[in-house]
Amino acid sequence: MGIRYLDRTGRKLQLKRRRAGHGRDPPPPPTRLQWELQSEPLVKALDTSYEVSQKILNDVDLRILMYTKYGKGFMKKCRTSPDGFIQLILQLSYYRDAGRFCLTYEASMTRMFREGRTETVRPCTIESAEWVKAMVDPKVSVEDRMKLFRAATHRHQLGYQDAMCGQGIDRHLFCLYVVSKYLELDSPFLQEVFNEPWRLSTSQTPHGQTSKLDLKNHPECISAGGGFGPVADDGYGVSYIIAGDDTLFFHVSCNKTCPKTSASNFVKEIERSLADVKEMFLTYNKLQEKKA
Secondary structure, three states, X not given: OEEEEEOOOOOEEEEEOOOOOOOOOOOOOOOOOOOOOOOHHHHHHHHHHHHHHHHHHHOEEEEEEEEOOOOHHHHHHOOOOHHHHHHHHHHHXXXXXXXXXXXXXXXXXXXXOOOOOEEEEOOOOHHHHHHHHHHOOOOOOHHHHHXXXXXXXXXXXXXXXXXXXXXXXXXXXXXXXXXXXXXXXXXXXXXXXXXXXXXXXEEEOOOOOOOOOOOOOOHHHOOOOOOOOOOOXXXXXXXXXXXXXXXXXXXEEEEOXXXXXXXXXXXXXXXXXXXXXXXXHHHHHHHHHHHO
């Protein structure tokens, strides 16, 4: 018997099952390649590219936060989406850091489609903004904050589901942009849309990259993963990993030359927001117990 797969065209493929002990020999060790560059213009271009990339690298301000006070376990007890939970944390953190809201990017996979790539989720919504305003207003009650939190996470889940199912916004806008270029039409609307900077670019990274390692039984092998730089010169790049029931990782980056951003300050705001949201849930639960 063989194992059946589908190739990229949908045709069935059948691979013979290998017997134990009769697999291929292990691959040879890697060999370092030695390049002979005879062209002087090519060498000059490589040197120039290296200088440019080194300048960009030296301007990156990166801070990594390993948060172990709670993780996915507490979020599940709160009956909320862990990703929606984290995205609201980032919205609150950015507002406290910058004093305003901004266009926010979150990567989503269109995995329901063959060869599906990505779509954009926009976590900065009317609902999330209302909750953030309530969190920074001491006059707002815990009950109202909780109600707004539920509405914001629900709206985020709907947006994420739409993106996964091909009902997102940004790929549609990009298609309109391509058509406008083909027809040589100027669109003030599209120009405004694509000129707006993504000052907060975010993405969740899966903590398990292989099934050969059980991270629950070997928590010491959990990795902080990697991150990415900011998209806008005055923005942040935030990669996060929900690593387990009690562990969260955040990679926060920005440009050192920008006086308006600071990776270390943003990390502090993330810690503060995580603590405030947990306190909100605990206080709300105590109030509900008294009413029962």
